[in-house]
Amino acid sequence: MKDINDTPIPRTDPIQSATFTNPINAEIRRAAATGIYDIRGGGAKRRVPHFDDLLFLGASISRYPLEGYREKCETKVTLGTRFAKKPIELETPVTIAGMSFGALSGPAKEALGRGASAAGTSTTTGDGGMTPEERGHSDKLVYQYLPSRYGMNPDDLRKADAIEIVIGQGAKPGGGGMLLGQKISDRVAEMRNLPKGIDQRSACRHPDWTGPDDLEIKILELREITGWEKPIYVKIGGTRPYFDTTLAIKAGADVVVLDGMQGGTAATQDVFIEHVGLPTLACIRPAVQALQDLGMHREVQLIVSGGIRSGADVAKAMALGADAVAIGTAALIALGDNDPKWESEYQKLGTTTGAYDDWHEGQDPAGITTQDPELMARFDPVEGGRKLKNYLKVLTLEAQTIARACGKNHLHNLEPEDLCALTMEAAAMARVPLAGTEWYPGKAGF
Amino acid sequence: MQTFDLESHSLRELNSILHAQKDDTNQTSWEVINARGSHAIAVGLDAPIEVTIKGSTGYYCGGMNKQATINVHGSAGPGVAENMMSGTVVIEGDASQYAGATGHGGLLVIKGNASSRCGISMKGIDIVVHGNIGHMSAFMAQSGNLVVCGDAGDALGDSLYEARLFVRGSVKSLGADCIEKEMRPEHLEILNDLLMRSGADAKPEEFKRYGSARQLYNFDVDNAAAY
Ligand SMILES: Cc1cc2nc3c(=O)[nH]c(=O)nc-3n(C[C@H](O)[C@H](O)[C@H](O)COP(=O)(O)O)c2cc1C
Numbered sequence: 001m002k003d004i005n006d007t008p009i010p011r012t013d014p015i016q017s018a019t020f021t022n023p024i025n026a027e028i029r030r031a032a033a034t035g036i037y038d039i040r041g042g043g044a045k046r047r048v049p050h051f052d053d054l055l056f057l058g059a060s061i062s063r064y065p066l067e068g069y070r071e072k073c074e075t076k077v078t079l080g081t082r083f084a085k086k087p088i089e090l091e092t093p094v095t096i097a098g099m100s101f102g103a104l105s106g107p108a109k110e111a112l113g114r115g116a117s118a119a120g121t122s123t124t125t126g127d128g129g130m131t132p133e134e135r136g137h138s139d140k141l142v143y144q145y146l147p148s149r150y151g152m153n154p155d156d157l158r159k160a161d162a163i164e165i166v167i168g169q170g171a172k173p174g175g176g177g178m179l180l181g182q183k184i185s186d187r188v189a190e191m192r193n194l195p196k197g198i199d200q201r202s203a204c205r206h207p208d209w210t211g212p213d214d215l216e217i218k219i220l221e222l223r224e225i226t227g228w229e230k231p232i233y234v235k236i237g238g239t240r241p242y243f244d245t246t247l248a249i250k251a252g253a254d255v256v257v258l259d260g261m262q263g264g265t266a267a268t269q270d271v272f273i274e275h276v277g278l279p280t281l282a283c284i285r286p287a288v289q290a291l292q293d294l295g296m297h298r299e300v301q302l303i304v305s306g307g308i309r310s311g312a313d314v315a316k317a318m319a320l321g322a323d324a325v326a327i328g329t330a331a332l333i334a335l336g337d338n339d340p341k342w343e344s345e346y347q348k349l350g351t352t353t354g355a356y357d358d359w360h361e362g363q364d365p366a367g368i369t370t371q372d373p374e375l376m377a378r379f380d381p382v383e384g385g386r387k388l389k390n391y392l393k394v395l396t397l398e399a400q401t402i403a404r405a406c407g408k409n410h411l412h413n414l415e416p417e418d419l420c421a422l423t424m425e426a427a428a429m430a431r432v433p434l435a436g437t438e439w440y441p442g443k444a445g446f
Numbered sequence: 447m448q449t450f451d452l453e454s455h456s457l458r459e460l461n462s463i464l465h466a467q468k469d470d471t472n473q474t475s476w477e478v479i480n481a482r483g484s485h486a487i488a489v490g491l492d493a494p495i496e497v498t499i500k501g502s503t504g505y506y507c508g509g510m511n512k513q514a515t516i517n518v519h520g521s522a523g524p525g526v527a528e529n530m531m532s533g534t535v536v537i538e539g540d541a542s543q544y545a546g547a548t549g550h551g552g553l554l555v556i557k558g559n560a561s562s563r564c565g566i567s568m569k570g571i572d573i574v575v576h577g578n579i580g581h582m583s584a585f586m587a588q589s590g591n592l593v594v595c596g597d598a599g600d601a602l603g604d605s606l607y608e609a610r611l612f613v614r615g616s617v618k619s620l621g622a623d624c625i626e627k628e629m630r631p632e633h634l635e636i637l638n639d640l641l642m643r644s645g646a647d648a649k650p651e652e653f654k655r656y657g658s659a660r661q662l663y664n665f666d667v668d669n670a671a672a673y
Contacts, residue, residue, distance in 0.1 A: 035667035149548040149567060152529055154490050154510040181664050193550070193569040193588045194607055198663035201605070203586060207566040208525035208544040214505070217485045221506040224461045225490030 027270075038270040039178070041103075041359035041369065043171050043262040043307065043329060048279040050262070050307060051316040053426030054419050055435065059407040066404040073400040074410040077324050079301045080162060080231020080254040083223070087231055087254075088140055088162055091120025092396040093324035093411060094314055096331050096388075097259075097305050098144045098164060098235070100126030102179050102188045102200075103266030103359065104332075106133045108368045110381040111335055113137030115388025119396070124164060124326070126266075127177055127202055129191045130156040137385070142233065145222065147176065148202035150192040154225055162255075163222055164233040165215070167206075167244075170263030170306040173237025173277045177202030178267055183362040185371040215251040223252075233257050238283035238306065245290035249300050257326065258287050260306030264329040266369070267360030280306035280317075282429040285416075288321030297321065298412075311398020318399070319414035320430060327395075334391035335384040336366045448473050453480040457487065464514075467493040483523065488516050491533070508535040511552060527554045530571055536644075543580070546573045549590065555644040562599065565592045568609055574644035584611055585621065593640050595648045603656055607663075611656040612637055614648055625659045 004011070016022065027038065059065040066073060080087035096116045101109050103126065110133040116123045122140035125131075129151015135141055143160030145152065157163065168174060179188070179200040189196040209218045219232050234248040235257035248256045260280025265273065284304055291297040304317045305326035317325050332338075338346075340353045342365035349356065349363060359369035367379035403411050406418045420435040421427035427434045428441035439445065450460050460478065467473060476497045481487060485504035488497050491514035499507070502520035508527040514534075518526075521539030530549040537545075540558035547563070549571025556564075556573070562580035565573050570590045578596035585601075587609035597615035604621020610633065611624075620626075637650040661669060 036665065149529060149569070152548065153531055153550065154492065154512060154529075157490075157510070178665075195663075198607075199665055201586070203567070207563070207585075208506075208528045208547040214524075217505045221486040221489050221509050224457065224486045225510055227462065227465065228458070 039180075039267050039360055040270050040273070040357040041264065041266050041268075042273070042357040043264045044274050044277075044279075046274055048262065049281050049423065049425040049429055050279060051281060051313045053281070053422045054316050054430055054432065055422065056312075056315070056319075056402055056406055056418050057420060058405045063407045065407050066409060068401070068404055071404065072409060073403050074412075075396055075400060077301070077412070079233075079303070079324065082254045082296075082300055083228065083252065084162075084231040084254050085227070085229045086161070088122060088142075090122060090140065090324070092392060093318065093322075093399075094119075094308075094392055094395050095121050095142075095303065095324055095326045096123040097263075097326035097328040098124035098126040098142070098166070099328055099332075100128040100177075100179075100266060101131045101134070101191070102126075102128035102150075102183060102371070103369060105368060105370055105376045105379065106131055106187075107376055107379050107381040108332075108335060108384065109134040110137050111379070111384030111388060112331060113141070114381060114385025115331075115334070115392060116140075118385065118389035119392035121392060122161065125160075127179075128188065129153075130159070131191075133381075135159055137381075144235075146202065147204060147206045148192075148200075149207065150200075150202070157222070158226055160230060162231040162233060163226070164235050164257060165218065165222075165253075166235045167215075167248075168235070168237030168239070168259075169265060170237045170259030170261050170277055170280070171265035172268040172272045173239045173261075174204060175268060175272055175276075176204035178360075180267065180360050180362075183360065183371050188371060212247040212251050215247070219252045231255055233303070235259065237261075237263075238278035238280065241278070241283040242286035242290045245287040245302075246294065249291065249294050249296050253300060255301045255303060256287065256291075257303045257305065258283050259326075260304075262307030263305055264332075279429070280304065280308075281426060284317060284320040284322060285429070285431045291321070298323065311395045311400075312402060314395055314399040315402040315411065315414055316419065318411050319418050320416060320432075323412065330391070331388055332368060334388045335368055336379065336387070337364070337368050339366055342366055447475045447477055449477045449479060451479050452482065452484055452487075457484055460487065461489060464488055464491050464493075464495070464497065467491075467495050469493055469513075471495060481518075481520065485523070488514070491516070502539065511535060521558065522556075526556075527552070527571075530554065540577070541575075545575075546571050549573070551590075553640075553643060559596065565590075565609070568592065572640055574640050574646055576644075576646050578615070581618070582621070584609055584624075587611070591636060591640060593637065593644075593646070593653070595646050603658070605662060606658050608658065610636070612653040613656065614653045617654075617656070620656065623659050623662045624656055627655045627657045629653070629655045 077093040117139040123138040124142040142162040231254040233255040234253040238260040261277035301323035304322040345365035364370040367375045419432040478499045481501035483504045489509040492512040504523040506525045508516045512531045524542040527535040528547045530552040532552045536555045541560040546554040559577035564579045564583040574593040581599035587606040594613045598617045601621035603624030634650040
């Protein structure tokens with residue numbers, strides 16, 4: 001073939017399409033070869049307006065700060081004060097989100113319990129039921145009540161410190177779940193009353209109720225079974241946060257858990273993760289508005305999750321009106337997920353550190369999202385728990401640092417007035433002024 | 447016999463008295479009057495006691511039951527005996543939607559008809575319906591036995607796993623991955639036992655058995671339309 005570069009005529013550079021990018025084309029080829037959508041773990045990877053688009057103003061003359069090491073900045077939070085006889089008291093407002101046993105190994109669940117307990121916070125079960133490891137190692141354990149009801153039983157319900165009715169998740173609001181056959185060990189299968197090695201589908205709607213009126217009766221039943229002792233959380237994915245929060249409160253929730261689209265999942269279709277749901281930043285103000293409109297802000301607590309990574313994120317979520325936050329992905333990374341020390345193995349799996357998300361395949365080099373005994377043995381739950389505790393402490397310290405700088409003696413006293421936005425989008429979503437102005441989109445006077 | 451009047455006392459009092467009964471209680475026989483469709487009656491029981499409810503019940507009667515025998519002398523609202531672990535729940539009348547949903551064990555007997563989604567996602571419970579059942583019954587049913595002496599509605603056993611379904615009358619349609627299966631001696635035995643224990647006037651030989659074709663157990667793109 002003639003080499004076109006040999007001709008002297010000037011040519012245009014080859015230009016890659018911004019629409020048909022290489023990753024997009026690779027996905028088209030993958031779909032064409034396999035005939036099935038891409039399933040993966042994690043949350044939305046696309047960039048969406050996020051806490052990074054907000055800044056704290058800090059204090060100076062008009063507001064004075066607190067002395068860093070002397071003046072206290074409280075972090076305690078109590079969840080479930082509305083109806084529960086035994087609300088949950090936490091040392092830090094950073095909780096561990098529900099992640100299923102099945103998606104995670106038993107030792108990984110144990111490590112979450114160890115780390116959370118050492119830091120004075122709660123952990124949450126997930127699809128697949130409660131394991132003795134996590135109950136044993138979690139001072140405060142929230143028991144999820146999911147559509148699949150895998151492993152659901154009244155004894156575990158009574159052992160729980162709170163009950164979380166899962167309506168949706170930010171990564172897949174309106175979607176069910178799927179645990180692929182590879183990950184169904186004998187133990188996982190038995191807990192779920194299903195044969196080993198088959199794909200386990202989790203329904204997207206609850207089997208015995210639909211709609212807000214039924215939800216109210218379901219909450220009544222769960223309270224009656226557990227003697228009105230335990231806080232009842234209702235977890236929703238970010239879709240219509242104003243209405244969903246309103247309905248959850250009306251149905252009798254003690255706590256609303258609101259998960260934005262960056263929130264992780266164990267395994268969902270990529271198209272679902274990337275294209276359904278609201279960014280976390282866009283969820284908080286409408287939910288807080290709903291709480292305020294019903295006179296329930298702080299009486300029904302709001303836990304926000306989806307892309308919380310640092311103490312700054314914690315502080316920003318709280319300044320926008322959340323009472324606490326939950327972390328999933330960040331907790332896994334603290335345990336050792338996606339650690340560069342496994343790079344050569346990630347390469348063999350066709351991926352790289354930071355991008356590994358095929359958790360559903362059960363081959364996690366770090367031994368966290370797997371049921372393979374050999375891989376699981378790589379993970380030390382005591383060491384993992386220690387790292388998680390350290391990380392939770394750092395998140396708390398960072399949030400306190402910011403709160404003190406804003407002159408607040410409790411993280412709860414952070415307020416939208418402490419914030420400004422770097423972009424129009426973030427200003428609109430968070431309803432805080434664009435940096436250097438008094439204005440945000442939707443506010444009169446532009 | 448202890449009598450509890452739901453008109454003069456609250457649901458909370460009823461359930462806490464029933465929860466206070468331990469394995470060795472002497473108060474083994476209870477009667478609840480004036481049920482008047484209240485929700486969550488006798489939920490979360492965990493003792494070998496007998497509770498008879500006079501009148502119809504609302505949602506979730508006998509929910510998450512363990513050990514207890516609960517009789518409803520009336521009809522039952524949605525989700526009766528949901529997630530039952532053990533024990534027996536008997537409904538003299540009809541049952542609304544989701545009867546026995548996600549039940550892990552025990553026996554649920556419905557002497558009248560059951561509405562849609564009877565036995566949805568059942569995980570080991572035995573359900574015997576003397577009359578007919580509605581559509582989408584035994585959806586995603588995992589294990590246990592569902593016995594229907596009358597007819598079944600549309601989409602019976604859709605996406606079911608290892609639960610066994612026995613129907614004496616007609617089946618309007620079968621759901622995805624649900625097929626008729628051979629009735630073997632061990633099935634007749636199970637059926638015989640359940641019919642006897644539930645006081646049903648039917649012979650095992652009159653039933654047909656349905657179960658999972660197991661085609662949806664591992665994702666196959668050629669079955670995509672059935673998911
Ligand atoms: C591995 C994994 C498993 C999960 N399993 C569940 C689950 O069983 N139930 C649930 O409600 N959410 C589940 N989630 C979602 C988390 O509870 C939480 O909403 C999300 O991880 C928060 O966002 P973040 O990961 O950005 O912190 C899971 C998330 C991950 C990463």
